[in-house]
Amino acid sequence: MSMDIEIDNVSMRFGDFTAVREASLTIPGGEFFSFLGPSGCGKTTILRMLSGFLDPSDGAIRIGGQDMRGIGPNKRPTALIFQNLALFPLMKVWENIAFGLEVRGMAKAERRKKADRLIELVALQGQGDKLVTELSGGQRQRVAIARALAVEPAVLLLDEPLSALDLKLRQHMRAELRAIQKRTGVTFIYITHDQGEALTMSDRIGVMSQGLIEQVGSGEAIYDEPATAFVATFVGENNPFYGRVMTTERGYAMVDTMFGPLRGRNSQRLITGDRAILFVRPERVRVLDEGEEAENVIASTIDRVDLEGAFRNIFVRGEGSRDIVVHMTNDGRNGHLSPGQRVRIGFDPDRALVLQETGLSQQ
Amino acid sequence: MGALKDFARRYGAIMTGYMLVACGVWMIGMIILPQLLMVDYSLQYLDRSEESRIDQQIEAQYIELQQTQSALRRVGRALEAAAADAAPALERQAAQLDAEIAEIEETIAALENRYVEAEPVYSLANYEYLFTNSLHRAIFLKTIWATALVTFAALVLCYPIAFYLAKVAPGERAGMLMLALIIPYWINEILRTFAWLMILSYNGIFNQAFTGLGVISEPIDFLNQNMGVIIGMTYTYILFMVFPIYNTIDTLDKNQLEAARDLGAPWWRIHWRIVIPHAKPGIAVGCIMTFMLAAGSYAVPQILGGTSSLWFTQIIYNWFFEGGDWNVGSAYAFLLLIICVLFILAMMRLFRVGLNEISR
Ligand SMILES: Nc1ncnc2c1ncn2[C@@H]1O[C@H](COP(=O)(O)OP(=O)(O)OP(=O)(O)O)[C@@H](O)[C@H]1O
Ligand SMILES: [Mg+2]
Numbered sequence: 231m232s233m234d235i236e237i238d239n240v241s242m243r244f245g246d247f248t249a250v251r252e253a254s255l256t257i258p259g260g261e262f263f264s265f266l267g268p269s270g271c272g273k274t275t276i277l278r279m280l281s282g283f284l285d286p287s288d289g290a291i292r293i294g295g296q297d298m299r300g301i302g303p304n305k306r307p308t309a310l311i312f313q314n315l316a317l318f319p320l321m322k323v324w325e326n327i328a329f330g331l332e333v334r335g336m337a338k339a340e341r342r343k344k345a346d347r348l349i350e351l352v353a354l355q356g357q358g359d360k361l362v363t364e365l366s367g368g369q370r371q372r373v374a375i376a377r378a379l380a381v382e383p384a385v386l387l388l389d390e391p392l393s394a395l396d397l398k399l400r401q402h403m404r405a406e407l408r409a410i411q412k413r414t415g416v417t418f419i420y421i422t423h424d425q426g427e428a429l430t431m432s433d434r435i436g437v438m439s440q441g442l443i444e445q446v447g448s449g450e451a452i453y454d455e456p457a458t459a460f461v462a463t464f465v466g467e468n469n470p471f472y473g474r475v476m477t478t479e480r481g482y483a484m485v486d487t488m489f490g491p492l493r494g495r496n497s498q499r500l501i502t503g504d505r506a507i508l509f510v511r512p513e514r515v516r517v518l519d520e521g522e523e524a525e526n527v528i529a530s531t532i533d534r535v536d537l538e539g540a541f542r543n544i545f546v547r548g549e550g551s552r553d554i555v556v557h558m559t560n561d562g563r564n565g566h567l568s569p570g571q572r573v574r575i576g577f578d579p580d581r582a583l584v585l586q587e588t589g590l591s592q593q
Numbered sequence: 594m595g596a597l598k599d600f601a602r603r604y605g606a607i608m609t610g611y612m613l614v615a616c617g618v619w620m621i622g623m624i625i626l627p628q629l630l631m632v633d634y635s636l637q638y639l640d641r642s643e644e645s646r647i648d649q650q651i652e653a654q655y656i657e658l659q660q661t662q663s664a665l666r667r668v669g670r671a672l673e674a675a676a677a678d679a680a681p682a683l684e685r686q687a688a689q690l691d692a693e694i695a696e697i698e699e700t701i702a703a704l705e706n707r708y709v710e711a712e713p714v715y716s717l718a719n720y721e722y723l724f725t726n727s728l729h730r731a732i733f734l735k736t737i738w739a740t741a742l743v744t745f746a747a748l749v750l751c752y753p754i755a756f757y758l759a760k761v762a763p764g765e766r767a768g769m770l771m772l773a774l775i776i777p778y779w780i781n782e783i784l785r786t787f788a789w790l791m792i793l794s795y796n797g798i799f800n801q802a803f804t805g806l807g808v809i810s811e812p813i814d815f816l817n818q819n820m821g822v823i824i825g826m827t828y829t830y831i832l833f834m835v836f837p838i839y840n841t842i843d844t845l846d847k848n849q850l851e852a853a854r855d856l857g858a859p860w861w862r863i864h865w866r867i868v869i870p871h872a873k874p875g876i877a878v879g880c881i882m883t884f885m886l887a888a889g890s891y892a893v894p895q896i897l898g899g900t901s902s903l904w905f906t907q908i909i910y911n912w913f914f915e916g917g918d919w920n921v922g923s924a925y926a927f928l929l930l931i932i933c934v935l936f937i938l939a940m941m942r943l944f945r946v947g948l949n950e951i952s953r
Binding site for chain 2: 317334380
């Protein structure tokens, strides 16, 4: 069952527009892998190349070691769950699920039996004889999953399948999807532009931007060690400080920002003079008490304080119109902070990351 | 009733009243009354057998009268030329002929007195006539199967076109093709049919081209077989099949086709299980329209049909405008209507679609 998927230097061009650029990636069988990226970055295009609706302009896709070029979607060991599910509205739930089996010439009684087993797997007992139009959004979701699983694919491809659901249901279905994946051991390749979804469900994530896979790694790696400025801003919240690298020493770099020199880790080994952005996450900045010192200190004015219950977001005036966000747990000691007040905020160089400033169009 | 109130609330009483009256006039004045009148006509049987028997008798008397009169004239001439001794005999004969003439004229007068306009009586005789007249019956049945054949041919031809237009052709090309389909229909039906006459006639384009190329050794006489009519009609009514089907297929989510393919379905199964079930209302509407139009077509068979390929509408026409019997004509027309209604019901049954879906 374990079929590795190799995406080997794959590019996809539509006319002179390149939707996917030299992607290379191996996804081991049984993994829950997510592609994360903003709208239009080429996620669906990758999925359509994997499922066989598109053949790459360059490079090769191999599933279980076999080159998939020229093999149609109906002949691949993949099953696709569409962004809008694409259930067959004129068929009953069980007929939808059994469609792939019908195609394979399975007898009706047997189809029904297998469909019923899948209905149980996705917790839709007793709904088999309804029309899909009579189901709720979450139930339809499950039918789509069962329909795809019915053909026993080695790889299940999911194209933002939860985007149409409301928040509650989405969170519930995340857990459900993950559980189904664990139970079946099928490789899931999941597409989303929702980082929360990617972080909670995936074994590994590939972050994409404008046709490029910018970073591949576990959720932790992507959150804590973003490889590029794009990843740093796209995944989670981040406070950027623009400037040039002044000095570097043993894995750290000093960046000359408008708040003065700030120091952070130099994972990209930038050299003096490089244009750089120092990133620090809101939850890794703290408001300094009177007399408290830190290596990186910024003095500014509080613009706004948002209470979110368990935590507070402090917006401190930063560069231009941009606020520096400080994320504080509401431990009862920061209630005195109010707009207009001067504060000093600080953070540890180990908590900050210096990354090369690229021509990224992000904010 | 609720719908009516809703309408009144939205558009006001005057508008609602106008709509009701307009619909009523339309339904009753333009549809129900004329049809009822036709049914009434069709059920009135004029028994003309007595009439024609008297006609025959009168005619026989007139012939006898003429013969007698000419005999009398011959006797008159003989009398002028005859010797005196022969005259009395001839005069006797003339008197006798005179008496005969008077008698015949009397008989004619009597017969003409008996002659009355036939009273219409209600009966099914007009309908029966279709089934006793073997020629008419044959044409009636032929019209039904040929119309069914036209409908089927149009369906087979149009379904792939509609599918291609709706789901395969890229936007721009679909528009061009649509235009190419529609433009010929800007030319009037009669002219288009005449164009087919040019193509299909014995010395027409088709026969010349294909005998020239040696594909066929002898020209095909399309027009005197039903072929000409069937080809012409299929062409004439294609649009009425393409558009309803196109409209339904157009609403089919393309992802469903891809989902089916992704699940392993070959193209024919995708059509059988996904596209056709979705397009059913369109197919039903297309078949119904084509069937009704073809069954009621007059111009196409008139132009493309030869003497041996009459269409039922032509028979009806003859009853009304040449046979001079509107009652039988009405009966024939009503039978055609019944066939069409039966066809509609059959299609709705076959495709399991309701009236509401059809009128969508
Ligand atoms: N068939 C095509 N022809 C031309 N351009 C295309 C085609 N398919 C996709 N593209 C382009 O490729 C780019 C990537 O599209 P893709 O559908 O992969 O984006 P995506 O990441 O899935 O976005 P979303 O999150 O909005 O679904 C887009 O700019 C799109 O316009
Ligand atoms: Mg997409």
